[in-house]
Amino acid sequence: MEWSYTVRIWAIRKRDYRKPYQLRWKVGSKPHSESFLTLGLAESRRAQLVTATREGEPIQVTIGLPKPLVAKERDITWYEHARRYIEMKWTHAPGSTRRTLAEAMASVTPALVMDTKGMPEVHAIRTALYSWAFNVNRWKEAPPPEVAKVLAWFERKSLPASALADRMQVRAALDALTKKLDGTTAAASTIRRKRAIFHNALVYAVDAGLLADNPLPQVRWKLPEQVGEEVDPACVPDPERGANLLTAVRGQSARGRHLVAFFGCIYYGAARPAEVIGLPRRGWGTLRLRETRPRSGSAWTDSGEAHDKRGLKHRPRKAVRTVPIPPELVALLRWHITAYSVAPDGHLFRTSRGGLIQDTGYGEVWAEARRRALAPAQRASALAKRPYDLRHATVSTWLSSGVEPQLVAKRAGHSVAVLFRVYAKFLTDGDDAANAKISARLKRQD
Structure with missing residues (x-):
């Protein structure tokens, strides 16, 4: 904005208009005028300009008002x-x-x-x-x-x-x-x-x-003390319970059989559900994740469809995340393709009507799997409460198996900083093993 201290203000003049009282002034070389219904209103505006000029307030050239009035004129709720x-x-x-x-x-x-x-x-x-x-x-x-x-x-x-x-x-x-x-x-x-x-x-x-x-x-402000991002170990199923839950998915219904490989990708490959929904058929032994289909709701998308089509989270649109997968998931995916083939658009997972899998649908299957696979006390707990807990189970298994954090972060699709922040409790579980390695190395010096 251009400001000026050069201001000339004329006397108020009366004309035969609906707003008869006109005030004219010039800021620098730019003229301004404003008309008012009553003489009092015109005099009030003139007094504001005169006072600002006497007090050395800069006047905005384009709008013609002093700084405090510019902010007030432009203010909205x-x-x-x-x-x-x-x-x-x-x-x-x-x-x-x-x-x-x-x-x-x-x-x-x-x-x-x-x-x-x-x-x-x-x-x-x-x-x-x-x-x-x-x-x-x-x-x-x-x-x-x-x-x-x-x-x-x-x-x-x-x-x-x-x-x-x-x-x-x-x-x-x-x-x-x-x-x-x-x-x-x-x-x-x-x-x-x-x-x-x-x-x-x-x-x-x-x-x-x-x-x-x-x-x-x-503003000196910080997050509430009790708030944290760490994954609660009580939510994470161990490998035996994870396998039992997948078995419970497979055995409950036709929909469950159709979704067991979907949950398997989350459990064995640490894929996010939205990544699995968009999973195309690619090389076996390795998942190559290249897009997500997050469910936003039709009210929020330009297409009117419930799912957006996007790249991987926090990555360039065409980025691909490569995740090696164990024989268990290889066999599961091969079985799925043999039983259900691949959709015309190349995707592995779809509903019986050919649409994208909905979180409500696979959520119902997961709730039933928990009912079948877990004891009453476990069902009442936070253990494997959400399908996303399968992803946490995979990452925690990788960490507890001694895989380097940098490689775990790369396979899981987030930064090392996020890994250390979110999975801190699982990283500390390796202290005993680390201490044993340090002791063994020190003993070799004796």
């Missing part, structure tokens, strides 16, 4: 800014990222209001903000009356975006994004993800001229 931020990010974001953006904005927006008088119930707020206010695909639709009422409340009560210059407001927003709908603390990875989005939204506010700088780095 946080609710409106959040919607503009979502719209800016929407076009180039995949469906799963769009959901994450909406979740973050739906978490912080209720904390950034002038007061809570008449504030709707928490679940109504969640539905209105997450599914309507921050979902661009829904903006062309008229929301139901109960949703429109909630959105109207936020339009009235939302703080100005400029209020985020107050660090206490930022702290309130950060505290809000640590909580789930039931009031319990969210996972560390969820909090970090939402904080990053909130940070980016504040950067966008700076770019839009709503804030002078981003206040977030100046």
